[in-house]
Amino acid sequence: MKTYTRPLDLKNGRVDMSHGSGGRAMAQLIDELFARHFTNPILAEQGDGACFALPVGAGRMVMATDSHVVSPLFFAGGDIGCLSVHGTINDVAMMGAKPLYLSAAFILEEGFPLADLLRIVQSMAQAAREAGVPIVTGDTKVVEAGKGDGVFITTTGIGLVTEGIDLKPSNIKAGDKILVSGMLGDHGVAIMSQRENLTFETTIQSDTAALNGLVAAMLDTVPNIHALRDPTRGGLAAVLNEFAQASGHGMVIHEKAIPVRSQVAAACELLGLDPLYVANEGKLVAYCAAEDAENLLATMRAHPLGADAAIIGEVIADTNAFVQMETVFGGRRMVDWINGEQLPRIC
Amino acid sequence: MKYIDEFRDGELARGLAKAIAAAVNPAREYRLMEFCGGHTHAISRYGLQDLLPSNVRLIHGPGCPVCVLPIGRIDSAIALATQHDVILCTYADTLRVPASNGLSLLKAKAQGADIRMVYSCDDALRIAQDNPQREVVFFAIGFETTTPPTAAIILQAQRLQLSNFSVLCNHVLTPAAMVHIMESQNDPAAVAIDGFVGPAHVSTVIGSGQYEGFVARYQRPVVIAGFEPLDVMQAILMLIRQINDGRAEVENEFTRAVTREGNRKAQGLCEQVFELRETFDWRGLGEVPLSALKIRSEFARFDAEVRYQVGYAQVPDHKACECAAILRGHKRPADCKVFGTVCTPDHPLGACMVSSEGACAAHYTYGRFRVEVVAPVDEA
Numbered sequence: 001m002k003t004y005t006r007p008l009d010l011k012n013g014r015v016d017m018s019h020g021s022g023g024r025a026m027a028q029l030i031d032e033l034f035a036r037h038f039t040n041p042i043l044a045e046q047g048d049g050a051c052f053a054l055p056v057g058a059g060r061m062v063m064a065t066d067s068h069v070v071s072p073l074f075f076a077g078g079d080i081g082c083l084s085v086h087g088t089i090n091d092v093a094m095m096g097a098k099p100l101y102l103s104a105a106f107i108l109e110e111g112f113p114l115a116d117l118l119r120i121v122q123s124m125a126q127a128a129r130e131a132g133v134p135i136v137t138g139d140t141k142v143v144e145a146g147k148g149d150g151v152f153i154t155t156t157g158i159g160l161v162t163e164g165i166d167l168k169p170s171n172i173k174a175g176d177k178i179l180v181s182g183m184l185g186d187h188g189v190a191i192m193s194q195r196e197n198l199t200f201e202t203t204i205q206s207d208t209a210a211l212n213g214l215v216a217a218m219l220d221t222v223p224n225i226h227a228l229r230d231p232t233r234g235g236l237a238a239v240l241n242e243f244a245q246a247s248g249h250g251m252v253i254h255e256k257a258i259p260v261r262s263q264v265a266a267a268c269e270l271l272g273l274d275p276l277y278v279a280n281e282g283k284l285v286a287y288c289a290a291e292d293a294e295n296l297l298a299t300m301r302a303h304p305l306g307a308d309a310a311i312i313g314e315v316i317a318d319t320n321a322f323v324q325m326e327t328v329f330g331g332r333r334m335v336d337w338i339n340g341e342q343l344p345r346i347c
Numbered sequence: 348m349k350y351i352d353e354f355r356d357g358e359l360a361r362g363l364a365k366a367i368a369a370a371v372n373p374a375r376e377y378r379l380m381e382f383c384g385g386h387t388h389a390i391s392r393y394g395l396q397d398l399l400p401s402n403v404r405l406i407h408g409p410g411c412p413v414c415v416l417p418i419g420r421i422d423s424a425i426a427l428a429t430q431h432d433v434i435l436c437t438y439a440d441t442l443r444v445p446a447s448n449g450l451s452l453l454k455a456k457a458q459g460a461d462i463r464m465v466y467s468c469d470d471a472l473r474i475a476q477d478n479p480q481r482e483v484v485f486f487a488i489g490f491e492t493t494t495p496p497t498a499a500i501i502l503q504a505q506r507l508q509l510s511n512f513s514v515l516c517n518h519v520l521t522p523a524a525m526v527h528i529m530e531s532q533n534d535p536a537a538v539a540i541d542g543f544v545g546p547a548h549v550s551t552v553i554g555s556g557q558y559e560g561f562v563a564r565y566q567r568p569v570v571i572a573g574f575e576p577l578d579v580m581q582a583i584l585m586l587i588r589q590i591n592d593g594r595a596e597v598e599n600e601f602t603r604a605v606t607r608e609g610n611r612k613a614q615g616l617c618e619q620v621f622e623l624r625e626t627f628d629w630r631g632l633g634e635v636p637l638s639a640l641k642i643r644s645e646f647a648r649f650d651a652e653v654r655y656q657v658g659y660a661q662v663p664d665h666k667a668c669e670c671a672a673i674l675r676g677h678k679r680p681a682d683c684k685v686f687g688t689v690c691t692p693d694h695p696l697g698a699c700m701v702s703s704e705g706a707c708a709a710h711y712t713y714g715r716f717r718v719e720v721v722a723p724v725d726e727a
Contacts, residue, residue, distance in 0.1 A: 256357075269351060271466075274392075322716045329360045329576055331394020333713040339443075339692040339703070 008032045013114040020108070020142030029140065033118065034104075037125040040134040042101070050101060050136035059163050064091035065156040073116065073150055076190045077205030078281075081123030084153040086210045086281060087232070089131050093215040094228045094284065096167040097159030102128060104155050105139040109148035120151065131210035133157065164223055169246035171226035176315040177293035178253060179286040181214060181300055182207070182308040184236055185264040188278035193267065204263050209282030214305045218286065221299040226287040235277040237335045239285045240323040250318025253335065255328045257312045276325075277338045287315065354575030355393070363580040364398040370587045377403045379586055380676055381544040382525060384411030384704025385574040391713035393576040403583065406538065406676035407699075407706030409524055409632060410546060412489040413440040414698040414705040415674075417630040418662035420517050421446040424486045427515065428452075428460035431655050434478060435462045436471035437486040438493075440702045445695060447662055468493075468500045475504070475512035484651045485514045492548040494518045494640065495613035498620040501642065501649045515651040516642050519627060521549045522557055523638035529565045531675050538676045542586040544579065545571035547601055554609025558597045566595040573601040620646055628661055630698040631674040665690075668697035673706050680710040687711055 008028060018025035035043060042050045054061075068084040085102065092099040104124065108117070128135050135155075186207040193202045211230065218225060227247075231239045236258070240251050260275045268275050282305060288296050293311055300306030313325075323335040371377065381387055387407045390396065396405060409415050421444055428435040435452070442453040442464060456462040461481075465471050468485055475483035487497045497514060504512045525543065532539060545558060550571045558569045568589035572582030582600045589596060599605055620643060627639030642650040651657060664670060668690070669683035680686050680699065690696040692708050699707035 266351070320716070324716055327393045328355055328357045329393045329395065329398060330357055331397035332716075333392060333394040334716050336692075336712045339708075339712070 008114060010114050010118045015108045015110060015112040015114065015117065015142055017110055017142055017144070020140060026140065033114075033121055034138055034140070037121045038104075038128065038135040038138070040136060042134065042136040047137075050103070052101065052136070055160065058160055060161045062092050062095040062097035062159045062161055063156065064088055064095070065154065066091055067152060067154040069149070069152050070191065071149065072191075072194050073120070075194050075206055076202075077186075078208040079120060079123050080151060080153055081120035082127035083206075083208050083281060084155045085124050085127035085131065085133075085135075086208050088155040088157040089133055089210045089212050090230045090281075090284070092157040092159040093210075093212040094167070094230055095159070095161065096165040096215070096219060096225070096228065097161045098216065099131070099133045099157050099159040099212050101136045102133055102155050102157045103137045104135050104153060106141070107148055107152040108140065108142045109150055110142055110145040112150050117151065120153075127210065131212055133210070133212070162219075165219055167225060167227050169227050169243050172243060172247035172249055172287050172315055173226070173289070174249055174315050174317040175290050176226055176287045177290050177311050178240070178251060178313040178315065179288070179293065179297060179300065179309060179311050180231075180236065180259065181211070181284045181286070181306045182282075183259045183261045183264070184231070184280055184283060185260055185268065185275040185278035187281040188235070189264045189267045191279075192271065202263060202267060204261065204267065207280055207282035209305055211282065211284055211305060214284070214300065214303045217299055217303050218296060222288055222292045222296045224289065224292065225296065226289070228284055228286050230284050231280050233279050234338050235275070235279055236285065237274075237276040237323070237338060240335060241337050243287065244321040244323050247315070248319070248321055250316045250321055251313060251323045252316055252326065253313030253323070254326045257310050259308045259310050276335055290314070351575070354573070354577045356577065359577055360398060360580055363577065363584060367398075367403070367580070367584050367587060368400050370584060370591065371400050371402060372591060373400075373402065375402065377587055377590060378406055378538055378541050378676070379403065379544060379583060380406040380408045380528070380540045380542075381579070382408040382410040382521065383544075383546045383549070383574075384414070384702065385547060386544055386572065386579055387411070387706060387709050388704050389574055389576050389579055391709035394713070395576055395579060396714070398580070399583065403587070406540060407673070407709065408528065408543075408676070409629065409674040410490065410521065410549075411699075411702050411704040412493070412519070413444060413702035415519065415524075415629045415631060416441070416444065416488055416517060417628045418446050418664075419628065419660050421452065422662065423657045423659065424484075424515055425450055425452060425455045425460070427484050427651060427655055427657065428455055428462050429458075431482065433461070433482040433484045434474060435460070435484050435486055436465045436468075436474060437462065438466075438488065439464045441486065441488060443695070444701050468496050472500045472504060472509070472512060475509055476507070479511060482511050482513075485512075486517070487514050488517045490519055490521050490546070490549050491552045491617075494621070495552060495610070495616050498616040501620050501646055502616065504649055505646065510648075513649050513651040513654050514642065515657065516621070516640060518621065518640045519629065520638050520640070521546055521553070522561060523635055524629070524632065525558075525561055527632060527635045527638070528675055529561075529567070534677070540567065540676055541590050542568040542570070544582045544586065545569040545597070547572060547574045547578070547604070550601065550605040550609070552610050552613045554607050555597050555599045555605055556607045557609070562595050562597050568595045568598070570598045571601050571605050573604065628659070630664070631670040633671070664698070665696040670697035670699045670707070673699050680707040681715075683707070687715060
């Protein structure tokens with residue numbers, strides 16, 4: 001006799017403890033939600049993990065992981081789902097690798113609406129499809145009401161680095177040019193504008209995007225890019241300081257050259273923030289030799305995710321490894337690490 | 348950004364820098380105190396010192412409300428949140444200020460106290476309305492700029508007959524602090540101050556007329572300036588001209604917002620709700636007479652000090668901390684032994700390192716490369 005299973009109520013249903021218990025309810029959640037939307041041949045094998053072969057003669061591999069706890073879960077321009085896919089793809093891509101596969105682990109809070117979970121899963125599936133990086137394995141846990149915040153998602157990605165590509169901060173040399181791929185601060189401001197105690201009207205959308213395509217195009221043109229990093233939490237200032245410390249060189253950037261949308265600048269003005277410290281989820285910072293800079297810039301600008309790219313500064317010899325900025329006024333100041341963080345959970 | 352970029356125009360700045368260079372008398376020094384943290388921040392953030400001749404020295408004053416808030420007051424706020432189980436609402440910068448016993452509001456929050464960051468005191472009132480079963484206290488700090496909104500929410504709480512809302516009032520007054528700085532000029536170690544860049548937003552409330560008595564008594568020019576970098580440059584030029592002419596007048600660079608009378612309505616609200624404290628302990632400056640406000644007795648039920656019988660115990664600053672001398676212009680941040688070593692923006696010991704508007708924090712965050720860069724700057 002064929003047993004009838006009532007389908008998940010994806011309209012009004014909620015996550016309950018049984019969805020994490022290892023029983024039928026969990027299997028149903030995985031089947032009807034995750035497997036259905038993430039569908040790909042590796043996942044379809046229903047193994048405990050993903051099993052796949054590497055291309056013949058594969059070079060070095062890259063592995064990166066990222067947890068996502070953003071609040072609110074849905075924001076202008078994206079949601080925790082696509083963010084969790086883009087974030088890890090970008091971390092892999094910043095190593096100069098071509099991202100191949102992703103895993104996704106969910107911590108769900110009891111009572112979380114299944115309709116919201118469906119939206120998140122669909123958004124992840126779409127992001128993975130667009131980036132060409134399938135989600136091949138995953139995990140689900142449920143915690144009691146009050147012990148989570150809706151949903152937390154951890155994704156891990158692996159990728160392959162082509163022979164001859166070697167991106168790392170120690171490649172950075174005095175004289176290198178510093179490039180950014182576009183307008184800074186969109187993600188942070190989009191999130192802040194939707195905070196419960198901070199509602200202001202804005203048309204700014206998160207820039208969340210997978211950068212693997214842009215990175216591939218950049219490496220095609222300039223295989224000798226010295227280093228890449230995506231300026232997420234802590235913004236551009238954090239990346240510059242991390243690279244200054246790691247390379248032992250100083251950096252000088254030019255305020256006038258830094259692309260910031262006027263709405264973002266205005267929101268930052270209102271909130272007393274500096275766009276240099278505001279998070280991005282679809283931008284990168286690149287370092288390359290001065291003679292490669294114009295070529296690299298042209299390639300970035302030719303890509304839809306790099307249309308507003310700019311050369312913003314250069315690396316200098318400075319044993320203090322300070323990051324300085326020439327202000328629009330012609331004076332100089334330091335761009336230090338951010339002090340504390342008053343606006344938690346932006347990614 | 349319209350109405351903002353116009354005040355940050357690099358060309359105009361270079362023009363003003365030339366005018367300042369032409370105006371200064373190379374035979375003398377000009378020691379100018381910008382009272383407000385907002386000015387300190389603009390000066391540091393735009394690197395204005397680089398545009399000024401070397402004999403124009405800017406001294407960062409005590410006009411940073413978070414910096415001058417004494418430790419004992421933060422201890423009181425923490426006690427309210429931990430011992431009286433109130434929801435304590437506060438402006439963000441206050442969260443990180445180190446208090447006694449290794450605590451801060453942020454650390455007390457991590458230990459379970461219900462402390463919430465608000466952007467406006469209205470939010471605190473809304474939290475009180477949303478949580479009728481809880482007591483809500485707004486930790487009010489700031490100069491004359493943030494005082495009228497606090498007065499307004501107390502009046503609104505009265506109209507709404509809210510019984511679970513009160514204010515821990517720490518509002519302080521600018522002119523009293525300026526007087527205190529001039530009185531301490533008699534100290535032989537004091538750096539003589541030749542003129543003041545007067546407050547921007549504070550002056551929109553109190554009016555430029557409030558400085559006329561000060562100028563007459565101490566014979567030092569005051570030029571009220573907006574917080575944009577061009578405002579500050581223009582005010583510096585106006586101060587240099589006054590000093591060269593031997594004049595001591597109140598001049599208003601910030602005419603787009605400041606009048607002689609100020610904001611009468613805001614003043615009226617404050618007058619209705621607050622009265623002068625005989626004395627108030629300022630972090631870095633010590634006891635300053637008639638320099639702060641308390642809530643009038645007819646609003647006692649909205650006064651957290653009365654409601655919870657909050658006491659005040661003075662807590663001395665760290666012994667090595669030079670904030671008191673820095674806030675008076677006697678010393679520079681880099682003169683302090685602990686600056687940049689044990690005292691940093693991440694682990695501030697003293698008042699001036701606490702807020703981004705503080706003199707030490709601004710120097711650490713934006714300016715320390717000037718002192719520490721030893722390697723030649725190679726523009727390869």
